[in-house]
Amino acid sequence: MARSGRALAVTALAVLAFAGCRNVQTPAGYVGYVTQGAILGKSRFYALQSGPTSSGLGWLLSVINVSVTPYTYTEDFTADNAVLSRRTYARDEVQKLNGLEIKDRITEVGDAIAKRMATLTKDTPFAVISAVVGNIQYPKEVADAVAEKMAATQVLERKQTEIEIEQREAQKRVVQAEGIGKAMAIINERLTSQYLQHEAIEAQKAMVGSPNHSTVYLPVGPMGVPLVGTLEHGK
Numbered sequence: 001m002a003r004s005g006r007a008l009a010v011t012a013l014a015v016l017a018f019a020g021c022r023n024v025q026t027p028a029g030y031v032g033y034v035t036q037g038a039i040l041g042k043s044r045f046y047a048l049q050s051g052p053t054s055s056g057l058g059w060l061l062s063v064i065n066v067s068v069t070p071y072t073y074t075e076d077f078t079a080d081n082a083v084l085s086r087r088t089y090a091r092d093e094v095q096k097l098n099g100l101e102i103k104d105r106i107t108e109v110g111d112a113i114a115k116r117m118a119t120l121t122k123d124t125p126f127a128v129i130s131a132v133v134g135n136i137q138y139p140k141e142v143a144d145a146v147a148e149k150m151a152a153t154q155v156l157e158r159k160q161t162e163i164e165i166e167q168r169e170a171q172k173r174v175v176q177a178e179g180i181g182k183a184m185a186i187i188n189e190r191l192t193s194q195y196l197q198h199e200a201i202e203a204q205k206a207m208v209g210s211p212n213h214s215t216v217y218l219p220v221g222p223m224g225v226p227l228v229g230t231l232e233h234g235k
Contacts, residue, residue: 027065035064090109114130117131
């Protein structure tokens with residue numbers, strides 16, 4: 001009888017132990033906060049597990065699964081009731097900036113939100129990795145103002161480019177005129193009577209050696225070359 005009682009007691013303990021063991025599950029996109037209970041005393045933190053996973057068999061284990069899947073929300077600035085909440089970290093940080101500067105400082109807004117969230121979750125099982133601000137939609141009036149400013153900036157840039165082109169063209173014409181003037185000065189210096197006579201003789205030599213036509217040459221100056229100079233009327 002004693003042996004039978006002991007066997008029954010061991011079996012009962014085994015059944016109780018098996019019944020108290022659990023393999024808690026955490027699905028994909030969730031983080032599980034696993035605690036371990038106690039028959040006597042208090043429950044305690046056991047582990048964190050990222051899904052999809054399970055803890056394996058453990059004594060009196062339980063889990064609270066928290067979604068860590070990112071969700072995107074759009075907050076319209078058109079009316080007070082058109083936002084997810086009347087006051088949010090995103091709205092607070094955005095309102096600190098000039099309306100036309102927000103698009104260029106989205107990263108700063110996200111960093112500020114992440115810092116405030118980290119302060120909020122301090123000393124809790126939650127850890128804020130980052131906060132991403134994907135898009136900030138301006139009201140129509142602000143969007144129109146931004147578009148007009150961009151259009152005006154483009155017009156100014158185009159006009160500035162046109163001015164620079166005209167300045168370069170003007171500089172080009174000045175350089176060309178200076179070059180022509182210098183060339184004319186050189187030509188005027190070299191167009192002496194002797195130079196022109198030399199060129200005339202060379203032309204006559206070229207014509208004499210040509211078989212394609214006959215040339216009649218009438219010498220009109222000393223040594224049979226053309227006269228170069230200004231003739232007075234009547235002479």
